[in-house]
Amino acid sequence: MNKQEALRLIEEIALFGKGEKGITRLAFSESDIQARNYIIKLVQAMGLLVRVDGAGNIIARLEGSDPERAVVMTGSHLDTVPEGGKYDGTLGVVAAIQAVKELQTRGTLAHPVEIVIFAAEESSRFGLATFGSKAMTGQLHVHTLSRLKDENNITFKEVIEQQGLSVASVKQAARSAKTIKSFIELHIEQGRILERQKNSIGIVDSIAxxxxxxxxxxxxxxxxxxxxxxxxxxxxxxxxxxxxxxxxxxxxxxxxxxxxxxxxxxxxxxxxxxxxxxxxxxxxxxxxxxxxxxxxxxxxxxxxxxxxxxxxxxxxxxxxxxEKPVAMDEEMAELIESICRDKKIACQRLHSGAGHDAMNLAHVAPSGLILIPCKDGVSHNPEEAVAEADIMTGIEVLTEVLYQLAR
Amino acid sequence: MNKQEALRLIEEIALFGKGEKGITRLAFSESDIQARNYIIKLVQAMGLLVRVDGAGNIIARLEGSDPERAVVMTGSHLDTVPEGGKYDGTLGVVAAIQAVKELQTRGTLAHPVEIVIFAAEESSRFGLATFGSKAMTGQLHVHTLSRLKDENNITFKEVIEQQGLSVASVKQAARSAKTIKSFIELHIEQGRILERQKNSIGIVDSIAxxxxxxxxxxxxxxxxxxxxxxxxxxxxxxxxxxxxxxxxxxxxxxxxxxxxxxxxxxxxxxxxxxxxxxxxxxxxxxxxxxxxxxxxxxxxxxxxxxxxxxxxxxxxxxxxxxEKPVAMDEEMAELIESICRDKKIACQRLHSGAGHDAMNLAHVAPSGLILIPCKDGVSHNPEEAVAEADIMTGIEVLTEVLYQLAR
Known part of the structure; x- marks a missing residue:
């Protein structure tokens, strides 16, 4: 595992939308598009097959030995709240990339593995959270999209149209449940439980x-x-x-x-x-x-x-x-637990107070959410900080989960 | 007195900055400049000598038989709060114009009479109230101007420079006290006292x-x-x-x-x-x-x-x-009172809770402030309303005060 590469990638993404106070990379803003384009080039360079779906989700595919099999999916988001931090969302994107790089060294797996960068996860700009994963899992009331606008009265419709998308294309982003074997996301906790309990990995039971x-x-x-x-x-x-x-x-x-x-x-x-x-x-x-x-x-x-x-x-x-609280898949949680046990990584079960794309994927496929500690639980804040060792542990566990699911 | 002309002028000015909710004619905004230009043409057409001083105050002069005499001054402002009403400020401008039109029919007076449209009376845009009258009376700390900016971070300096003004020209707008004989302003009360007491005219003792x-x-x-x-x-x-x-x-x-x-x-x-x-x-x-x-x-x-x-x-x-409360001139108040008595107009003394340009003029010349009732005391609101009869009474009293002072 290339530690320096993961840390450097986090810093490079942090430059998009960097301001006096924190990072402002609002959904579909110029800096968000720049960060997305940067990642598209990066995953193309890895030899992955890259496409953008009708909702603007970036999907980078590592082909499996049997392309017909359901995919093992991982990912997170690149958009941020106003004046946010470096790790919320970005960590899961970077971890997915690093994990797939590692998988590429292990020979062809049976199942395809897809990295997804979900569009517009944060609700800050348009008041709608986890847009991309809602679209992908068919949970979006498309008619509600037409009344969304940001505080400058720019409509959501107009913003996605600038990206070559449309309300009709968003509808087409919905995927059939049987095409997805499982989904797993790595994210920072945005709370203090892991830090207090001195655990490196949190395995989420349910999402608020x-x-x-x-x-x-x-x-x-x-x-x-x-x-x-x-x-x-x-x-x-x-x-x-x-x-x-x-x-x-x-x-x-x-x-x-x-x-x-x-x-x-x-x-x-x-x-x-x-x-x-x-x-x-x-x-x-x-x-x-x-x-x-x-x-x-x-x-x-x-x-x-x-x-x-x-x-x-x-x-x-x-x-x-x-919305109702969403339960994560129990088998997936047990798999993560067993991997941590094998690797002697201190872990615990917990609930997530924050919403994540994983809660939408859970409606269509067995889904898991792995959390790592962040300093003082601070998030949605420029002061967001994560220990390097925890980042590496998170990537290591994610890689192993993907490997077990896809091999 | 041409009643229809006064009412029409109020309605015409109300078109500048008219929005879905009320009138937004912020100081030095495009709609404010348009309204000011409209009034400049109007007073020029009356045959008055018009100039704009270094602070952007519009000064329209009716020459007296002795141009060396100190001027009798009247006026108010055209700028508004966001989503304001039709009468705040505008009434005093329209009344000044109508009064001077009437004076023009009475032959040449001894003293010059000046109509002043004070610049940037409202504090809404830059956080500074009564800018124009402060500048004219030398009460402006010019160095404070440099840090003023509106909520779009447009600086006051840049805004006045677009109008051909500058911090240096603002300084030059200060007039010597001896050039001003007296100042009188007509304004809506913006409170309920006159309405409750059923009086048509309020004579202000002091301004909060x-x-x-x-x-x-x-x-x-x-x-x-x-x-x-x-x-x-x-x-x-x-x-x-x-x-x-x-x-x-x-x-x-x-x-x-x-x-x-x-x-x-x-x-x-x-x-x-x-x-x-x-x-x-x-x-x-x-x-x-x-x-x-x-x-x-x-x-x-x-x-x-x-x-x-x-x-x-x-x-x-x-x-x-x-700032400290400002007392209005007692002799001026008595003059207004005697005019009301002669004309059998119900009047009373009161304090003004609202600040006005008259409070700055009071520091350099005997000054008076005449108020007329407004419906339910509502002001700084699209619902601002004034009875036509009260407008005409206000103009009548203002005309007579100017005549007595200038003849």
Whole structure:
């Protein structure tokens, strides 16, 4: 295994979208396209057969001795959140490449192995997460695509069309379940469990599902100098109360592993001398206990209703996604466990609070998710850091899993 | 007095910057420049001598029989807040034009009369209020201009340079106090006092001064799915607490006439799946009781300090302006009162919660501010509305004041 090559590749990918603070490689942005093109050239140079499917997923295939057999698939994503880190997604892409390089040295395997770089995994730009893997597994409501746009009002449709894709081609990206033997993804944990337990490998049992909603508070825009305090219908004051309600409700539910976040808030008209007339907020609720998520959502609705009445600021809630937690394949988990045991690598089972492409693949094929520790659990942040030894362990386990599945 | 002409002019100006919601004619924006050019042509067509000073103030002069005498000045502004109304500023410009048209029919007056359209009165775009009148009265710290920029990072310097102005020319816009005999401005009240008291004219005793600060909360950006609730340093949660503290403190001080508003709040990175790492807020505190404003600011600082400590999110406060309330000229107020008495117009004295160009002129010349009622006190809002009869009464009183001062 070439350690320096893996580390260098991570650094090279990190240059695409590198800014003053972290890496901003939003889905289908110029820097994302540049990173994707860089990887396409790299996997072509490895002698793999490369194609881009109708959803923009890059698929690089190591042919098997029997091309008719179902493929063993691995991969992750290259797009990032705004001001993100070097490892989220990128690690899984680099690990897949390094693992396949190693497999190439072991002679032809029975099953084809495919590296997939999933398109638009992060929801940051268009509010839709794991676009590429949803498309590939036929879980996308294509009609919802037409109303997606980013904060500059650039539509998703227009963005994919610039890449030679279309709503129709996205539909065609769906693959039949029987063509995929299994899927395995390597990712950083984005939490602190492995670090605390001093384990190098985490084997995911289930992936938490995000429930997301957009909350809009309507107040009355008014002059900030002349409108008495007791006559205001200040949308931001109500929004602030909702932010604190989200926090309080999630704290009370946190023993079920549920978390809730107001990640974005926009104020209109947003001038220093105008009482806010409108506030829009985006809430993300996650957990592995579905009942707790439902309870959190219900309590939030009750709290919002009380705030709206008391403040005389009508509030509307639009639930934009409500997914169920997804179980990973037990046989796959046991395979990973046995590989770790053989190699004397400290591992443990855990849940993933973060969503991943693996949760979509799990609907069509036995799927696994391997996590490695990241420093202080920090992710979606420029400070994201991973120990070199853990990267190498992750690649080693991934390689062995692919080998066992494909040979 | 030509009533239809005044109303038509208001509607015509309202077309510049008209959007789906209200009028957005930000200082020195394209629509502001278009409205200004429209007015320049209009006052030129009246036979007035028109010039634009080094700060972009438009000055249209009706010559007096003795051009050496100090000028009687009137005017207001054309720029608006984002999604503002038709009357804020515009009313004073239209009234000045209509009043001077009437004066032109009364033969030559002893003093010159000048209509001034002050540049960049609203603070919405660059965070600096009453730029033009500050420049004209020599109250501008020219070195502060160099760090002003709008939310698209367009600098104030670059914007005025596009208009053929410069930091040096702004300095030259300052006029000697002895060249100005008096200043009188007509404006909508932007409050409900006149409407409630059923008075047509308000005569302002003093103008509240804004104290403004920018508050920055530093949290830690983190993954919204994997970061446990009790390990977060969520900048938006702290910001929400500060919004509510501002509200609570201002409510307690409201019997002194003090108000406080968080008009703008920005969250970084602002993605639905990232715990906010930073929040920036802009606070506006106003009142006519200087001690109450100081107390409000102190209590806010104490509250912020407690929130910063408890939440482990450092908070910095940058005070961007701290002005004292300004008294209007008593003789001028008495003149307006006597005119109302003669014309049997119901009037009253009041304070102005809103800042106006008149507060800067008051530092160099006896100044007055006449207010007319606006519906429900609503302003800085597309719903701004004024009764036609009140507009005509306002123009009538303004005309008579100018006549008495200039004859």
């Amino acid at each position: 599902a995000p429930t997301r909603c957009k909350i809009t508070v309507d107040g009355v825009a008014a002059h900030s100098g002349t409108t008495p305090m007791d006559e205001r219908q200040d949308a931001l004051v109500s929004a602030a109360m909702i932010v604190l309600a989200v926090q309080e409700i999630a704290l009370a539910q946190s023993h079920y592993g549920t978390v809730a976040t107001v990640g974005a808030l926009k104020v209109q008209p947003g001038a220093v001398n105008v009482v806010p007339g409108r506030a829009e907020m985006w809430v993300d609720i996650r957990g592995i206990d579905h009942d707790s998520i439902i309870a959190t959502m219900q309590e939030l609705k009750d709290a919002i209703s009380a705030i709206a009445d008391a403040q005389e600021t009508p509030v509307s809630i639009e639930v934009t996604s409500a | 001064a804004p104290t403004r600060c920018k508050i920055t909360v530093d949290g830690v950006a983190a993954h919204s799915g994997t970061t446990p609730m009790d390990e977060r340093q969520d900048a938006l949660v702290s910001a929400a607490m500060i919004v509510l503290a501002v509200q609570e403190i201002a409510l307690a001080q409201s019997h002194y006439g003090t108000v406080a508003t968080v008009g703008a709040l920005k969250v970084q990175p602002g993605a639905v799946n990232v715990v906010p790492g930073r929040a920036e807020m802009w606070v506006d505190i106003r009142g006519i009781d200087h001690d109450s404003i100081i107390a409000t600011m102190q209590e806010l600082k104490d509250a912020i300090s407690a929130i910063a400590d408890a939440q482990e999110t450092p908070v910095s406060i940058e005070v961007t302006s701290a």
